[in-house]
Amino acid sequence: MSNALDGVQYFESILDTVGETPLVRLTRTARGCPAPVLAKVEFFNPGGSVKDRIALTMTDHAERTGQLKPGGTIVECTSGNTGVGLAMVAAVRGYHAVFCMPDKVSSEKVDQLKAFGAEVVICPTAVAPDSPESYYSVARRIASERPGSYLPDQYNNPVNIQAHYESTGPEIWEQTRGKVTHYVAGMGTGGTISGVARYLKEKNPKVQVIGADPVGSILRHYKETGQIGESHTYKIEGVGEDFIPRATDFSVIDRVISCSDRDGLNLTRRLAREEAIFVGGSSGMAAWVALQVAKDLTPDDLVVVLMPDTGQRYLTKVHSDAWMRDNHLLDPAVARVADVVGAKTRQLPALLSVRVGEPLRRALALVEQHDVTQLPVFRGDEVVGTIYDSELLKCVLQDSAALDRPVETVMSEPLPMVRSDLPVESVTRLLASRNPAVLVCDDGRVLGILTRFDMLQFIAAGE
Numbered sequence: 001m002s003n004a005l006d007g008v009q010y011f012e013s014i015l016d017t018v019g020e021t022p023l024v025r026l027t028r029t030a031r032g033c034p035a036p037v038l039a040k041v042e043f044f045n046p047g048g049s050v051k052d053r054i055a056l057t058m059t060d061h062a063e064r065t066g067q068l069k070p071g072g073t074i075v076e077c078t079s080g081n082t083g084v085g086l087a088m089v090a091a092v093r094g095y096h097a098v099f100c101m102p103d104k105v106s107s108e109k110v111d112q113l114k115a116f117g118a119e120v121v122i123c124p125t126a127v128a129p130d131s132p133e134s135y136y137s138v139a140r141r142i143a144s145e146r147p148g149s150y151l152p153d154q155y156n157n158p159v160n161i162q163a164h165y166e167s168t169g170p171e172i173w174e175q176t177r178g179k180v181t182h183y184v185a186g187m188g189t190g191g192t193i194s195g196v197a198r199y200l201k202e203k204n205p206k207v208q209v210i211g212a213d214p215v216g217s218i219l220r221h222y223k224e225t226g227q228i229g230e231s232h233t234y235k236i237e238g239v240g241e242d243f244i245p246r247a248t249d250f251s252v253i254d255r256v257i258s259c260s261d262r263d264g265l266n267l268t269r270r271l272a273r274e275e276a277i278f279v280g281g282s283s284g285m286a287a288w289v290a291l292q293v294a295k296d297l298t299p300d301d302l303v304v305v306l307m308p309d310t311g312q313r314y315l316t317k318v319h320s321d322a323w324m325r326d327n328h329l330l331d332p333a334v335a336r337v338a339d340v341v342g343a344k345t346r347q348l349p350a351l352l353s354v355r356v357g358e359p360l361r362r363a364l365a366l367v368e369q370h371d372v373t374q375l376p377v378f379r380g381d382e383v384v385g386t387i388y389d390s391e392l393l394k395c396v397l398q399d400s401a402a403l404d405r406p407v408e409t410v411m412s413e414p415l416p417m418v419r420s421d422l423p424v425e426s427v428t429r430l431l432a433s434r435n436p437a438v439l440v441c442d443d444g445r446v447l448g449i450l451t452r453f454d455m456l457q458f459i460a461a462g463e
């Protein structure tokens with residue numbers, strides 16, 4: 001008997017769509033690197049991150065070994081990508097899921113886990129990890145109290161490495177037809193880099209594996225010296241540690257390169273703007289390290305860099321201009337004119353201007369009231385000139401009757417126009433020559449004015 005589904009292409013569940021993520025070449029951001037750089041883009045996984053892979057493999061393993069039985073409960077302390085992966089597996093397979101997380105976590109993250117039917121327990125952040133109130137302790141307590149509970153513990157679970165040895169590593173090998181020469185990835189638990197590295201080195205021991213580590217994490221220092229050094233805070237999420245996770249196998253990592261918040265996060269933004277690859281900060285960090293590596297290679301080399309997750313979870317962080325500015329992270333070299341306009345701290349009406357035919361008295365009133373140095377002069381929608389305060393004052397002081405003359409009698413050339421999506425650099429050059437200000441426009445419509453003072457403030461705020 002024929003079945004309605006015969007020959008139909010479909011997946012039995014969303015979990016069957018985990019893995020087989022594409023490699024995408026970085027064309028614009030890697031321009032100038034002799035070796036091609038391919039990104040393994042993990043946001044194609046259904047939960048939006050590389051962690052779907054371990055969520056599935058750790059659960060499979062727990063089922064096989066009897067640690068997780070039908071109707072059981074998965075308990076984990078995570079606010080991040082692993083939580084989303086586990087919540088999805090729990091929803092499809094009918095497990096309960098409980099996530100213990102610190103109270104600093106955003107409400108969007110809590111709501112996303114709840115959307116999959118998970119239970120969320122919020123614990124205080126400001127307590128020591130061994131306090132009974134910490135989210136680690138609460139997770140352990142819940143697991144011990146609820147019969148049939150399973151704690152995957154991604155930091156210490158060897159199946160974390162195994163997941164990548166069995167899926168991510170072979171995918172990269174097959175997709176590159178064994179031509180990959182360098183593999184770059186960030187390290188959190190270390191599971192991704194260690195599993196992929198083990199597989200690739202088994203296939204070809206010459207493959208070089210490079211870890212990307214945020215400045216402030218202890219992992220690079222540990223790789224180089226075997227010592228645990230000082231850690232300090234940083235903004236890139238999901239990577240770097242202040243302890244050595246057991247899921248990291250340093251023996252298959254050839255070297256570790258550090259990346260600053262500023263370099264990693266600004267490249268994250270460029271990936272969206274220049275490649276339309278919308279990812280989180282740890283992807284930008286890994287890409288920055290991959291570019292450092294690829295710069296010194298040849299066209300016969302092939303660099304693969306893993307991009308762990310989607311930018312969707314960081315809309316209010318790395319992808320927010322305001323957040324980048326507040327944290328002094330915007331790089332003037334990659335900022336756009338629109339970023340400088342948005343950063344102006346002086347509260348002025350959108351654009352102060354005068355019209356041809358209006359008296360100088362009006363221009364003088366605006367200059368005095370708002371303490372501005374120049375005013376564009378419009379005829380209709382067109383900018384036809386500029387009134388400078390110095391010229392205006394000179395003219396009025398010489399002849400007070402001039403106040404009733406039309407503005408065009410002391411008008412100078414119009415200020416240069418720049419588009420808001422141009423790099424800031426192009427404006428810096430204009431301002432450094434003889435122009436005290438430029439007009440910012442989009443589609444011929446003037447949006448605002450940028451002065452030397454605005455630009456200096458912007459640069460100083462980024463330092």
Ligand SMILES: Cc1ncc(COP(=O)(O)O)c(C=O)c1O
Nearest residue numbers: 187188189190191192238282308
């Ligand atoms: C956003 C993000 N990037 C990178 C990683 C690092 O992956 P791994 O834990 O396998 O080292 C993580 C891990 O938590 C992550 O959440």
